[in-house]
Amino acid sequence: MTTKKPAASETGDPLLLTPGPLTTSASVKQAMVHDWGSRDAGFLAINKMVLDRIVELAGAQGTHVTVPVQGSGTFAVEAMITSFVSKAGKLLVLINGAYGQRALKIAQIAGRATASLETPEDTPPDLAKLDKMLSDDKAITHVFAVHCETTSGILNPIAEIAAIVAKQGRRLLVDSMSAFGALEIDARNIYYDALAASSNKCLEGVPGLGFVVCRNTALAECKGNATTLVLDLFDQAEAFARTGQYRFTPPIHVIVALGKAIEEHAAEGGVAGRGKRYRDNAKVLIDGMRAMGFQTLLPNDLQAPIIVTFHMPTDPKFVFQRFYDGLKDRGYVIYPGKLTVADSFRMGCIGRLYPEHMKGALAAVREVLDELRVSNGGPALAAE
Ligand SMILES: *Cc1c(COP(=O)(O)O)cnc(C)c1O
Numbered sequence: 001m002t003t004k005k006p007a008a009s010e011t012g013d014p015l016l017l018t019p020g021p022l023t024t025s026a027s028v029k030q031a032m033v034h035d036w037g038s039r040d041a042g043f044l045a046i047n048k049m050v051l052d053r054i055v056e057l058a059g060a061q062g063t064h065v066t067v068p069v070q071g072s073g074t075f076a077v078e079a080m081i082t083s084f085v086s087k088a089g090k091l092l093v094l095i096n097g098a099y100g101q102r103a104l105k106i107a108q109i110a111g112r113a114t115a116s117l118e119t120p121e122d123t124p125p126d127l128a129k130l131d132k133m134l135s136d137d138k139a140i141t142h143v144f145a146v147h148c149e150t151t152s153g154i155l156n157p158i159a160e161i162a163a164i165v166a167k168q169g170r171r172l173l174v175d176s177m178s179a180f181g182a183l184e185i186d187a188r189n190i191y192y193d194a195l196a197a198s199s200n201k202c203l204e205g206v207p208g209l210g211f212v213v214c215r216n217t218a219l220a221e222c223k224g225n226a227t228t229l230v231l232d233l234f235d236q237a238e239a240f241a242r243t244g245q246y247r248f249t250p251p252i253h254v255i256v257a258l259g260k261a262i263e264e265h266a267a268e269g270g271v272a273g274r275g276k277r278y279r280d281n282a283k284v285l286i287d288g289m290r291a292m293g294f295q296t297l298l299p300n301d302l303q304a305p306i307i308v309t310f311h312m313p314t315d316p317k318f319v320f321q322r323f324y325d326g327l328k329d330r331g332y333v334i335y336p337g338k339l340t341v342a343d344s345f346r347m348g349c350i351g352r353l354y355p356e357h358m359k360g361a362l363a364a365v366r367e368v369l370d371e372l373r374v375s376n377g378g379p380a381l382a383a384e
Contacts, residue, residue, distance in 0.1 A: 007357065007364070015331060015357055017334050017335070018335045020198075020201045022351025027264070032256060036256070038249060054211060059186035064187060068236070069212065070208070070249070070251055072208070079233050080194045080196045081107050082110045082112075082226055083219075083232060084194050086225045091107045093114060094130065097150070099149060115140060117130055121154070134164070134170055141170060147179040147180070148179040153307040153346070154304065158176075176196065176197050180203070182202035182274045183304065192215070194215065198211070199211075199258045204350075204351060205261040230248065282308060283305075288362035292365065293376035293377040296310060296311075305349055306350055307335075307347070309344045309345075309346050312342075317372050323345075327361070327364050327368055332361045
C-alpha cells in the first residue's frame with residue numbers, strides 16, 4: 001500500500017479518533033456561518049427545539065426539562081452537583097476513572113459533604129458495597145455515577161446503580177457525557193434526578209454547550225442551593241420559563257450547530273442508529289487491532305463502543321510519540337491514555353466516523369508499525 005495519503009473528514013481535516021471534541025459533519029460546521037442576536041426569534045426557536053429534542057432523546061417528556069449551561073461538559077457536571085446537592089446534603093461519588101475523581105473534587109471545592117466508593121479503572125462499581133454504604137450512612141442524600149467512564153471506555157451498570165439508589169430512597173445524578181445520544185438511557189426505565197451531557201460528544205455538535213436533563217419535581221426543590229451565580233440550574237431554568245432566554249450570552253453558533261446535529265442524529269435513526277454505527281466502528285477497530293497483537297484493557301462485556309483503551313506494546317522499538325506522529329501524518333489523531341492501572345493509549349469510535357474510516361486507521365497503524373519495525377502490537381515479544 002502507498003504511504004502517507006492522509007485520511008480526511010469531509011472538510012479535509014484529520015479525523016479525530018479521540019474522546020472529544022470530535023470530527024463533525026460539514027453541514028454541522030456550515031450551520032455556523034451566520035450571526036444572530038441572542039434575542040433573535042429565529043435563534044430562540046432553534047434553542048427551544050434543541051432543548052425539547054434532548055428531553056425526547058432522554059425519554060423524559062413530561063417529567064424532566066433540559067437546562068443548558070454555557071461551557072464544556074464539566075461546567076454542566078459542576079452545575080448539576082452544586083445545584084442539586086444542598087449545603088446540608090451529602091454526595092456519594094462512584095469512582096472508576098478521572099471523571100468520577102473530578103466530580104468528587106467539584107463537590108469538595110463547593111464545600112459539600114462527600115463519600116466515595118472507588119474501584120480500579122477496569123472494574124465496575126461494587127454494587128453490594130453501594131447498597132451497604134447507603135444503608136449504613138443515612139446522611140448521604142445523592143449518588144453520582146458516570147455512565148461510560150471515558151478514562152478507560154468502561155460501561156458502568158447504570159440501570160443497576162439507579163435501582164439500588166431508588167430502593168434506598170436516595171437521588172441519582174448521572175454523568176452521561178460520552179454516552180448520551182448513542183447508548184440508551186431512558187428516563188422511563190432508569191430513575192434519576194439529573195443527567196449531564198454536552199454538545200460535542202455522541203450528538204456530534206461542536207463544543208461549547210453543556211446541558212442537564214433535570215427532573216421537574218427535584219429541580220423545584222433546588223432554589224438557593226447553588227454556590228455560584230452562573231452555574232445555578234434553578235435560576236437558569238426559571239429565567240427560561242419566564243423569558244425564553246439565557247441569563248448570560250449563549251454560545252449561539254454552537255447551539256445552532258447542535259440543532260443541525262440533532263436533525264442528523266434523527267435522520268440516522270436516533271439513539272439506536274447512532275449506537276449501531278459506533279458499535280460497528282468499535283468492532284472493526286478492536287478486531288483489527290487485536291489481529292495486529294494489540295490488547296484491549298477491557299474484556300468485550302465491559303467495553304462501551306465509545307473509546308477503546310489499548311495496552312502500550314512492550315517492544316522497545318515502539319515509541320508512542322512516533323506512533324502518534326505517524327498516524328497524525330496519515331490523517332488520524334489518537335489519544336494518550338490517562339490510566340493509573342496500565343501504560344496505554346486510546347482510540348475513539350465516536351464522531352462523524354464510519355467503519356471505512358476505522359479500516360483506514362487500521363491500515364495506517366500497520367504502516368506505522370512497519371516503519372518502526374515493530375512486528376507485534378502486544379506484550380508477546382517472545383513470539384518474535
Ligand atoms: C468529556 C467528558 C466530560 C466533560 O469534559 P469537558 O472536557 O469538560 O467537556 C465529563 N465526563 C465524561 C465522562 C466525559 O467523557
